[in-house]
Amino acid sequence: PPAPGAVHTAARCWLAAGAPRLTDPVLLRHLVQLAVATGRPLQLHTGFGDPDLRLDHADPALLTDLVRATADTGTDLVLLHCYPYHRQAAYLASVFPHVYADIGLTLTHTGPRAAAVLAEFLELAPFGKLLFSTDAYGLPELYVVGSALFRTALATVLGDWTASGAWSAEDARRVGAMIAADNARRVYGLSDSRADRTCG
Structure with missing residues (x-):
């Protein structure tokens, strides 16, 4: 610090x-230190996004030293966006227990290739380390488009695995639920409002 x-x-x-x-x-070191000290998940924007960034400086693999330095702090790191460095983000999530990858924005911008890109995330990242979001802002339609692209991509990937006999339908449903909501609930400490309504 x-x-x-x-x-x-x-x-x-x-x-x-x-x-x-x-x-x-x-100032960045100071703010990161303060954020890590809270013990709450720290979101880090990686990959493409704003026009004023240097894309070659947005590779999540460049955060490896920070990831190592925060390994024993109890603070989870959530890598956002990630694309076109989604494989690097998936790798970090696979080797560091406190690193997660949010697939929001990536699938929205890859459109017809969303299923292929999601499959590339899943090549390396454990199923319990990927989080869905739409990363939508501004137009309400972006939430709908982001959700639809995610559902279509996930159904395609998991459907292919099930059709090949590699997975059971039950496994596909369980992993789909993890990525769609359960992982985010766990990482961010959110409750399942449906469970709250039934149990309350």
Whole structure:
């Protein structure tokens, strides 16, 4: 963690510059340290997204040192977006117990190839480490499109595995439920509102 004096100096410089995006390494280290100390899941944007990013700097594999440094903190790291580095994100999720990959935005932007990209995630990432989201914003239609693309891609991948005889229909349903909702409920500490209604 940076020294308090360095944080104050960096904050003054950043505020004086009026920069729209925080890029100062001292402030970033300070904020990441504070976030990790909360013990709550820390979401990290990786891969493509905003037009002002450098895509070659958005490869989640570049976070390996941070991932190692946070391994024993009790804080989960959730890699968002990931594409076109989804295999690197899946790899990190496979080798570090506290790393998860959110497939939101990736499937929405890959459209007709969504099933192929989801299958590539599943080549490396354990089923309990992938989380669904639409990553929708702005237009309500984006939530519908994101959900539909996910359902179609997941049904295609799991349907192929079931049709080949590699999986049972029960296994496919269980893994589908994990990725669609159960993993996110576990990572973010959310309750199942349906269970709450039946048990309450």
